Amino acid sequence: MMYHLVSLSVSTPDKESIVEITAQVEAVIRDSGVEHGLCTVFTPHTTCGVTLNEHADPAVSRDLLYALNLIVPREGAYAHQEGNSPAHVKASLIGSSQSIPICNSRLCLGRWQGIFLCEFDGPRQRTFLVEICGER
Amino acid sequence: MMYHLVSLSVSTPDKESIVEITAQVEAVIRDSGVEHGLCTVFTPHTTCGVTLNEHADPAVSRDLLYALNLIVPREGAYAHQEGNSPAHVKASLIGSSQSIPICNSRLCLGRWQGIFLCEFDGPRQRTFLVEICGER
Amino acid sequence: MMYHLVSLSVSTPDKESIVEITAQVEAVIRDSGVEHGLCTVFTPHTTCGVTLNEHADPAVSRDLLYALNLIVPREGAYAHQEGNSPAHVKASLIGSSQSIPICNSRLCLGRWQGIFLCEFDGPRQRTFLVEICGER
Numbered sequence: 001m002m003y004h005l006v007s008l009s010v011s012t013p014d015k016e017s018i019v020e021i022t023a024q025v026e027a028v029i030r031d032s033g034v035e036h037g038l039c040t041v042f043t044p045h046t047t048c049g050v051t052l053n054e055h056a057d058p059a060v061s062r063d064l065l066y067a068l069n070l071i072v073p074r075e076g077a078y079a080h081q082e083g084n085s086p087a088h089v090k091a092s093l094i095g096s097s098q099s100i101p102i103c104n105s106r107l108c109l110g111r112w113q114g115i116f117l118c119e120f121d122g123p124r125q126r127t128f129l130v131e132i133c134g135e136r
Numbered sequence: 137m138m139y140h141l142v143s144l145s146v147s148t149p150d151k152e153s154i155v156e157i158t159a160q161v162e163a164v165i166r167d168s169g170v171e172h173g174l175c176t177v178f179t180p181h182t183t184c185g186v187t188l189n190e191h192a193d194p195a196v197s198r199d200l201l202y203a204l205n206l207i208v209p210r211e212g213a214y215a216h217q218e219g220n221s222p223a224h225v226k227a228s229l230i231g232s233s234q235s236i237p238i239c240n241s242r243l244c245l246g247r248w249q250g251i252f253l254c255e256f257d258g259p260r261q262r263t264f265l266v267e268i269c270g271e272r
Numbered sequence: 273m274m275y276h277l278v279s280l281s282v283s284t285p286d287k288e289s290i291v292e293i294t295a296q297v298e299a300v301i302r303d304s305g306v307e308h309g310l311c312t313v314f315t316p317h318t319t320c321g322v323t324l325n326e327h328a329d330p331a332v333s334r335d336l337l338y339a340l341n342l343i344v345p346r347e348g349a350y351a352h353q354e355g356n357s358p359a360h361v362k363a364s365l366i367g368s369s370q371s372i373p374i375c376n377s378r379l380c381l382g383r384w385q386g387i388f389l390c391e392f393d394g395p396r397q398r399t400f401l402v403e404i405c406g407e408r
Contacts, residue, residue, distance in 0.1 A: 044382030246316030
């Protein structure tokens with residue numbers, strides 16, 4: 001049984017972007033040698049989230065950003081003075097982490113599933129952590 | 137310390153359904169013999185989510201589906217051509233996995249809490265994974 | 273490798289409140305002696321959630337409650353007779369648990385990140401569980 005924790009980074013190109021990080025997470029699993037266990041992907045930023053969704057058609061990510069802008073009003077009686085309260089709200093709706101089982105040295109992702117870092121207050125250089133807990 | 141990963145399936149009867157899977161998850165824990173640890177319930181589908189909520193009154197699940205339809209507009213300027221973008225958005229709002237502590241060979245669920253697979257683009261036969269990491 | 277599970281409680285002062293619990297979670301990690309691993313914070317209540325967000329400015333939490341009230345209509349054709357369906361919906365949007373890596377005996381939280389219990393149907397005395405899985 002072992003723990004393996006890696007910090008990685010990714011550039012978010014726009015004010016709001018959803019960037020696929022599946023290949024980076026899979027590389028960490030390969031390097032770790034873990035065969036069976038659990039992988040947790042975590043972002044330490046309060047205006048980012050981590051989600052799993054369809055990666056075959058990039059329109060799905062664009063539609064998620066579009067819908068989040070309909071769901072969380074850009075303007076409103078927000079108290080936080082930095083003007084990025086909608087980004088903080090979206091981060092809590094999406095969540096800071098996702099956990100995915102590992103089986104036979106691979107993530108148990110569905111055929112259409114990818115892992116995405118969601119940026120709601122970019123563009124920036126962003127960090128995410130990949131923690132693997134499992135057996136070699 | 138051990139890992140135990142089981143793949144289970146469930147039928148979702150409607151276009152949108154919330155199906156309780158608590159008993160199936162509890163059976164996996166029983167079979168595993170794990171006394172203390174963590175249970176992660178994960179769905180590999182991009183138009184499904186996993187959530188915990190009240191299972192005493194089935195109206196709570198119906199109200200969750202009802203509210204998600206108010207929150208995520210069915211019609212809109214969605215780019216994804218398959219027409220199921222609202223289902224993908226709901227999946228990201230609910231999340232693909234939930235983790236629950238195990239204590240004395242039982243899930244540490246609250247008195248009113250059940251585990252649910254949320255289907256947003258059914259009806260279908262759906263898969264969910266139960267990963268247990270713990271000590272016998 | 274060890275498991276460590278602690279049940280803690282917190283008072284929620286209002287009908288809706290977001291209460292920071294970071295210090296309580298950090299104390300559990302300190303007491304456990306775990307150096308590397310994963311921490312899962314879980315609430316067994318169906319009208320509560322756990323989220324990570326900015327803790328430097330308390331206005332961010334107030335804005336999250338404000339936005340959730342815009343997102344989830346207070347009145348609607350809800351079927352659940354107890355009148356707290358919006359609270360159950362918010363609980364599922366936020367999620368019942370969050371997982372955070374532990375490194376060098378500390379939570380890998382970002383500079384601005386805190387852990388919060390979200391109450392949507394208070395005031396009450398509420399429970400949350402801190403599960404640590406890791407190596408001393």
